[in-house]
Amino acid sequence: xxxxxxxxxxxxxxxxxxxxxxxxxxxxxxxxxxxxxxxxxxxxxxxxxxxxxxxxxxxxxxxxxxxxxxxxxxxxxxxxxxxxxxxxxxxxxxxxxxxxxxxxxxxxxxxxxxxxxxxxxxxxxxxxxxxxxxxxxxxxxxxxxxxxxxxxxxxxxxxxxxxxxxxxxxxxxxxxxxxxxxxxxxxxxxxxxxxxxxxxxxxxxxxxxxxxxxxxxxxxxxxxxxxxxxxxxxxxxxxxxxxxxxxxxxxxxxxxxxxxxxxxxxxxxx
DNA sequence: ATTGACTCCTGATGGC
DNA sequence: TGCCATCAGGAGTCAA
Numbered sequence: 001x002x003x004x005x006x007x008x009x010x011x012x013x014x015x016x017x018x019x020x021x022x023x024x025x026x027x028x029x030x031x032x033x034x035x036x037x038x039x040x041x042x043x044x045x046x047x048x049x050x051x052x053x054x055x056x057x058x059x060x061x062x063x064x065x066x067x068x069x070x071x072x073x074x075x076x077x078x079x080x081x082x083x084x085x086x087x088x089x090x091x092x093x094x095x096x097x098x099x100x101x102x103x104x105x106x107x108x109x110x111x112x113x114x115x116x117x118x119x120x121x122x123x124x125x126x127x128x129x130x131x132x133x134x135x136x137x138x139x140x141x142x143x144x145x146x147x148x149x150x151x152x153x154x155x156x157x158x159x160x161x162x163x164x165x166x167x168x169x170x171x172x173x174x175x176x177x178x179x180x181x182x183x184x185x186x187x188x189x190x191x192x193x194x195x196x197x198x199x200x201x202x203x204x205x206x207x208x209x210x211x212x213x214x215x216x217x218x219x220x221x222x223x224x225x226x227x228x229x230x231x232x233x234x235x236x237x238x239x240x241x242x243x244x245x246x247x248x249x250x251x252x253x254x255x256x257x258x259x260x261x262x263x264x265x266x267x268x269x270x
Numbered sequence: 271a272t273t274g275a276c277t278c279c280t281g282a283t284g285g286c
Numbered sequence: 287t288g289c290c291a292t293c294a295g296g297a298g299t300c301a302a
Contacts, residue, residue: 057297074295162296170296259295260295
């Protein structure tokens with residue numbers, strides 16, 4: 001389940017291998033991703049990869065005519081391999097590069113996506129409605145506080161809303177709320193500005209730390225199997241239901257919130 | 271307008 | 287051992 005840190009580490013990992021390379025061929029082995037892979041992506045054939053950008057959890061592989069947009073969904077991963085290496089099950093999409101290597105998208109569940117964004121065209125809907133990046137100044141405590149007014153929804157659901165801030169998935173929503181000492185079910189409009197200031201910092205810290213850890217873990221992306229470990233060693237609450245709170249030793253509890261596993265400490269989070 | 275439920279899919283897991 | 291049933295979950299879409 002790639003979250004924003006994994007996507008960013010993926011971006012950092014693949015960029016040196018594919019930037020400035022010419023795309024010799026584009027192979028669609030299975031077009032049935034979340035949406036059918038549009039044939040427009042083939043426009044990138046013969047063009048040079050100018051760079052790899054990230055917006056939310058989308059990766060944008062830029063060429064002079066447009067960008068190939070990749071989303072890894074829940075089970076997707078990218079690998080950089082020699083073009084003649086064995087095709088694995090669920091290798092759905094591939095960029096064949098002039099230097100004899102390929103970028104392959106593997107995604108068992110096919111919740112991921114491959115899309116095309118033409119240069120000069122209005123941004124596709126998926127990207128145009130997104131909130132700010134969490135690690136930029138555009139995401140700040142006053143914005144978070146202002147948007148939360150009159151919102152009855154649980155704060156955890158609130159911070160996972162892409163219009164509020166992008167890239168806060170289930171794992172890091174749990175972690176950030178624990179770090180901020182806020183109960184995940186508390187109504188978004190029942191939290192003070194001071195607490196949102198704390199929460200904003202915690203979201204930034206949790207994500208930045210995970211990217212940092214991932215960056216050091218993942219030394220050679222060509223050998224990575226696409227699963228950079230999810231930095232699970234640093235998680236305080238997610239996946240730890242029933243285990244003692246790292247702060248007060250009381251047992252962590254798990255509930256469902258918006259169909260998602262929500263783990264927290266009843267004592268430390270109010 | 272908001273909010274919550276549903277949906278896509280396969281692999282991992284557990285019960286019998 | 288095998289065969290189910292259940293669950294995980296990003297995020298768009300739909301319905302209340």
